Each structure stands twice: as structure tokens, then as C-alpha cells.
Amino acid sequence: MGIAKDILDGIVTKLGTAGLTDVDIERQLVPQEYKSRLSQRKIVVAWNGKESNELDRSNESLLYKVALGIYYPVTGVQDSAKQDLVIDFMEEVQDFLAAKANREITLTSGSARLILPFSTDQIYDPAEVKQTGNFFSVMNYNYRYFKGRS
Amino acid sequence: MKSPEQRAFDASRRVHKTLRGVSVTIKRDSDITPNVTATLGFTGEQNFEGEVGFALSTSFRDYLIDVADYVIDGVATTPALHDQIIEMVNGVTCIFEVLHDGTDTVADHDDTNQTFWRIHTKEV
Numbered sequence: 372m373g374i375a376k377d378i379l380d381g382i383v384t385k386l387g388t389a390g391l392t393d394v395d396i397e398r399q400l401v402p403q404e405y406k407s408r409l410s411q412r413k414i415v416v417a418w419n420g421k422e423s424n425e426l427d428r429s430n431e432s433l434l435y436k437v438a439l440g441i442y443y444p445v446t447g448v449q450d451s452a453k454q455d456l457v458i459d460f461m462e463e464v465q466d467f468l469a470a471k472a473n474r475e476i477t478l479t480s481g482s483a484r485l486i487l488p489f490s491t492d493q494i495y496d497p498a499e500v501k502q503t504g505n506f507f508s509v510m511n512y513n514y515r516y517f518k519g520r521s
Numbered sequence: 522m523k524s525p526e527q528r529a530f531d532a533s534r535r536v537h538k539t540l541r542g543v544s545v546t547i548k549r550d551s552d553i554t555p556n557v558t559a560t561l562g563f564t565g566e567q568n569f570e571g572e573v574g575f576a577l578s579t580s581f582r583d584y585l586i587d588v589a590d591y592v593i594d595g596v597a598t599t600p601a602l603h604d605q606i607i608e609m610v611n612g613v614t615c616i617f618e619v620l621h622d623g624t625d626t627v628a629d630h631d632d633t634n635q636t637f638w639r640i641h642t643k644e645v
Contacts, residue, residue, distance in 0.1 A: 402575040403576045405579075405580075406645060407579075419573050440571070442577065499569045499571075503579050509571060
């Protein structure tokens with residue numbers, strides 16, 4: 372029960388130990404941010420789906436898909452120095468979560484483990500940067516959880 | 522000499538500023554020009570929806586400000602990207618940043634004689 376929420380909260384807690392500065396981190400099930408409330412960069416941890424695979428009669432492997440949305444206020448598409456910081460920040464988060472020591476997420480019941488590879492699609496939407504002054508990108512991760520049904 | 526149409530337009534603009542004008546502060550870097558009278562154009566919300574349903578909402582607002590009143594460092598100038606227009610709304614200080622509205626410009630002239638700017642902003 373409650374594995375998905377546990378995994379998301381576990382990632383939020385894990386990222387809280389990453390030493391990232393000037394960043395808000397929170398779980399949202401319906402991701403929605405307001406530009407006027409983004410005082411600094413923000414990571415939103417959201418659920419993006421789940422797959423179940425039966426291992427045998429009593430055990431199954433569950434793959435939880437997690438999306439990390441990165442909001443990073445910038446000052447336009449011409450601000451290359453800030454964009455460098457954005458990319459650095461994204462890779463800092465990726466390196467932290469993908470490090471072997473950080474792949475395990477402790478849950479209320481058992482644990483889940485990050486399965487590589489992870490993916491990042493478009494770097495940013497130029498129209499959104501121009502019209503909102505905000506960089507946005509999503510990183511996709513998969514966490515595996517083994518569940519006994521006996 | 523101005524045409525009758527232009528005089529009528531100027532008169533309506535003056536009335537609009539008198540009846541519906543708001544006082545704003547214009548800020549560019551450290552240069553601040555207070556007590557500028559503006560009127561409001563399009564105001565509303567816009568959603569940018571990214572992957573996986575992540576959404577970012579912005580409040581947008583167009584300010585109509587006379588060309589002669591858009592002053593930076595004592596000189597009437599053209600609105601520029603990332604200028605700030607600060608307005609007290611219901612006792613709350615709101616900061617609007619000059620940003621694109623989907624076109625390549627951040628400010629346009631609405632009238633043929635180009636006497637005032639329509640400036641596109643987003644609340645930050």
C-alpha cells in the first residue's frame with residue numbers, strides 16, 4: 372500500500388541530503404507552478420506511471436516511473452551564462468540520484484531501487500523561456516520494487 | 522497641427538488615464554522612475570504545459586504608458602526585455618517583468634501617431 376507516494380517522498384528526502392543550495396524540492400501529484408511564486412529554482416517530484424511484471428505465482432516486480440520537473444528562473448534565451456548553470460544543476464541532480472550509494476530508496480515497507488538508464492528529453496522550450504523567463508525540463512527515472520503477494 | 526481625429530484620440534486617452542489610470546514605478550537595473558501613470562490592457566493568465574503534465578502558470582498584463590512617460594535615467598526610452606513595472610494592487614506590491622508575448626517585440630505602439638506603448642509583462 373502507498374508505494375508510489377513513498378517512493379516520491381523518498382526521492383524528495385534523498386535530494387534533501389544532496390547539498391543542493393537555493394532550491395525548493397517537493398512532491399506534487401498534479402504538477403502546477405506559478406511563475407510569480409517561484410522565488411528560486413525548484414524540483415517537483417511527480418509520478419509518471421507504473422508497470423507490473425509477474426515473477427512467479429507469488430511475487431511481482433513493479434516499475435515505478437518518476438518524473439522530476441526542473442523549474443529554473445532565467446533572464447531570457449540570450450542569458451548563456453545562466454543556461455550553463457541550469458545544465459550544470461540538472462547534471463548535478465542526475466549524478467546524485469544515479470550514484471550507486473543513492474540508488475536505494477528506503478520505504479515504509481521495504482525499499483525501491485533506481486534502474487538505469489534515466490532520460491532527459493528537450494533541454495528547454497525556447498518559447499517558454501522567452502515568455503516566462505523560466506527554464507523548464509523533465510528528467511525521467513524508473514524505480515523497481517519487488518512485491519510479495521503471498 | 523493635429524487633425525480633429527488625433528485631438529479626439531488624445532482627449533479620449535487623457536480621459537482614460539484620468540478615470541482608469543494607475544500609478545506604477547518603472548525599474549531598469551538600479552534606475553527607478555516612480556509615479557508614472559499607466560492604463561491597463563489585456564490582463565489574464567497563461568498556462569505553459571510541458572511534458573508529463575507539468576504546468577507553469579503566469580499572470581500577464583499589458584500596460585499602456587505614454588511614450589514621453591516611459592523614462593529611464595531621466596530620458597524617455599523604449600521598453601526593454603526584463604524592465605520591471607511595479608504596481609500596488611489591492612495593497613500588495615506586484616512586480617511585472619517586461620517579457621515577450623509570443624512575438625519578437627516586448628512593446629508595440631497601438632496608435633497611428635505612436636504616442637503610447639503597449640508593454641507586455643508577466644508577474645514575477
